[in-house]
Structures are given as structure tokens and as C-alpha cells.
Amino acid sequence: MPSQDPFYTPPSGYERRAPGDILRTRQVALGWRGTSVPVTATQLLYRTTDNFGGPSATVTTVLSPPGVGPGAPRRVVSYHSFYDALGAQCDPSYTLRGGNMTTEPIDLPSITALMTAGFTVSVPDYEGPGLRWTMARESAYTALDGVRATLRYLKAPRRTPIALFGYSGGSVPTGFGAELAPTYAPELNVIGAAAGGIPVNPAHNLG
Numbered sequence: 001m002p003s004q005d006p007f008y009t010p011p012s013g014y015e016r017r018a019p020g021d022i023l024r025t026r027q028v029a030l031g032w033r034g035t036s037v038p039v040t041a042t043q044l045l046y047r048t049t050d051n052f053g054g055p056s057a058t059v060t061t062v063l064s065p066p067g068v069g070p071g072a073p074r075r076v077v078s079y080h081s082f083y084d085a086l087g088a089q090c091d092p093s094y095t096l097r098g099g100n101m102t103t104e105p106i107d108l109p110s111i112t113a114l115m116t117a118g119f120t121v122s123v124p125d126y127e128g129p130g131l132r133w134t135m136a137r138e139s140a141y142t143a144l145d146g147v148r149a150t151l152r153y154l155k156a157p158r159r160t161p162i163a164l165f166g167y168s169g170g171s172v173p174t175g176f177g178a179e180l181a182p183t184y185a186p187e188l189n190v191i192g193a194a195a196g197g198i199p200v201n202p203a204h205n206l207g
Contacts (some may be wrong), residue, residue: 001037001094002059002089002091002093002094002125006064007024007026007043007045007059008045008057008059010023010024010034010045010047010057011023011024014047014055014057015047015055016182017047018047019047019048019049019141019145019148019185020046020048020145020146020147020148020149020152020185021046021047021149021152022044022045022046022048022142022153023045023046023057023151024045025042025043025044025045025095025153026042026043027040027041027042027043028041028042028043028061028096028097029041029097030063030096030097030098030108031097031098039063039064039066039112039115040063040064041061041062041063041096042061042062043059043060043061043062043091043093044059044062044146044149044150044153045057045058045059046059046060046145046146046148047145048057048128048141048142048145048146049136049138049141049142049145050128050130050132050138050141050173051135051136051137051141054131056128056130056138056142057124057129058124058125058128058129058142058146059091059093059124059125060123060124060125060146060149060150061092061093061096061122061123061124062120062121062122062123062150062153062154063084063111063115063120063121063122063123064115064117064120065117065118065119065120066115068120069119070154070155070172071080071155071189073160074120074154074156074160075088075118075119075120075160075161075163076119076120076121076122076147076150076151076156076160076161076162076163077114077119077120077121077122077162077163077164077165078120078122078123078124078143078144078146078147078150078162078163078164078165078173078177078189079107079110079111079114079121079123079163079166079170080101080123080124080126080139080143080157080165080166080167080169080170080173080174080198081095081097081107081123081169081170082107082166082167082168082169082170082197083095083127083169083170091125091127092107092114092123092124093123093125096105096108096123107123110119110196110198111123114165120130120150120154122146122147122150122172124142124143124145124146125128125142126138126139126142126143126146126171126172126173127142128142133169134172134199135170136176136190137176137180139172139173139176139177140172140173140176140177140179140180140181140184141180141184142173143164143173143174143177144150144177144180144181144184144185144188145185147162147185147188148185148188151188156159158187158188158189159189160189161191162188162189162190163190163191163192163193163194164177164178164190164192164193164194164195165193165195166194166195166196167195167196167197168196168197169199170198171195171196171199172193172199174193174194174195175193175195175198177190177193178190178193188193
């Protein structure tokens with residue numbers, strides 16, 4: 001469980017780091033119930049911002065398409081899982097590793113399709129450590145900072161094309177990420193966003 005995994009605990013003084021700074025990395029295997037996925041994945045713990053403007057830290061899982069080596073041109077999709085949950089056992093960084101044995105990581109087919117098309121995929125735990133489901137600003141900040149961390153890890157240029165993608169709960173970081181990117185992360189080259197199953201004005205996602 002993420003709550004029992006020291007990887008998820010940010011180091012002392014992380015609050016002074018810039019949003020998107022990488023705090024910790026690790027290589028992980030993906031799969032479910034003993035079935036592995038032949039993909040190299042890296043998890044990044046990174047500094048981000050919570051819904052109230054304070055420092056926070058969360059994890060994104062970065063998956064590179066086969067045959068794309070260091071320094072190669074990239075097209076990055078920030079994929080926002082529809083995990084719609086209030087328990088850390090549903091965090092994408094945990095389920096993609098097969099950590100939740102009762103729930104199949106249903107995002108894998110979509111992620112695999114994106115990788116097959118040549119995209120590098122970043123899958124953030126966009127609810128943050130507080131599991132603030134549907135909180136608009138925090139979801140957007142964690143998604144955008146996940147992209148920042150991904151680009152820094154890949155040593156990719158700032159003008160790397162970025163797309164945001166999400167359905168249901170994943171539409172929140174997608175839609176609000178696209179809306180807030182020009183002011184929160186203006187250096188990112190966000191060229192498009194695709195959102196489905198959009199929740200309409202639930203108190204405007206609580207500010």
C-alpha cells in the first residue's frame with residue numbers, strides 16, 4: 001500500500017523545491033496477478049501544489065514506447081486514470097504494479113494503445129496524497145507538475161508536444177489542466193486535451 005511504502009514519503013525540505021522537481025525515482029514492473037507487461041516503467045515522486053496553494057508531493061508513472069531511447073524526440077500524453085476513489089489502494093501508481101489484487105488495472109489497454117502509437121505516457125496520482133477526489137485545482141496542478149517531472153526525467157526539451165487525456169474523474173485534471181496551464185505552467189507546450197464523461201459544475205469543483 002502507498003501508505004506503507006516509504007517511496008511515497010517526500011524527503012525533508014521538499015517544500016522548498018520547485019513544482020515539478022523530482023524528489024525520488026525507481027524502476028517498476030507492471031502487471032496483475034502474476035502476468036507481467038513487457039514495458040519499462042519509471043515512477044517519479046515529485047513536488048507539486050495542493051488545492052490550497054501549499055506544497056505537496058505525489059507520484060507519476062512514466063512509460064516509454066518500445067524502441068525509444070534516451071535523447072529521442074518525444075510526444076507525451078498525460079493520461080488521467082478514472083480511478084474515482086478515496087483509498088490509496090486505487091492510486092494508479094499502485095494498481096499498475098498489480099498492487100490491488102481485487103481490481104484489474106483497466107487503464108492498461110488505453111495506455112498500451114497510446115504507447116503503440118509512439119507516445120510516452122505519464123500517469124499521475126492526480127488526487128494527491130490527500131486523495132482529494134474531483135478537486136479541480138489540485139488535480140490540474142498534480143497533472144501539470146507530473147508532466148514537468150516527466151520532461152525533466154527524460155531530459156526532453158520544453159517545447160515537447162504535450163496532450164492531456166482523461167475520462168470521468170480523469171476529465172477533471174484534463175479539463176482544468178488545459179484551463180490552468182497558461183498561468184500555472186506556461187512553459188509547457190500543451191497542444192490538446194481530450195476529456196469525456198465530464199462532471200458538470202459540482203459546485204465548480206469546490207473552488
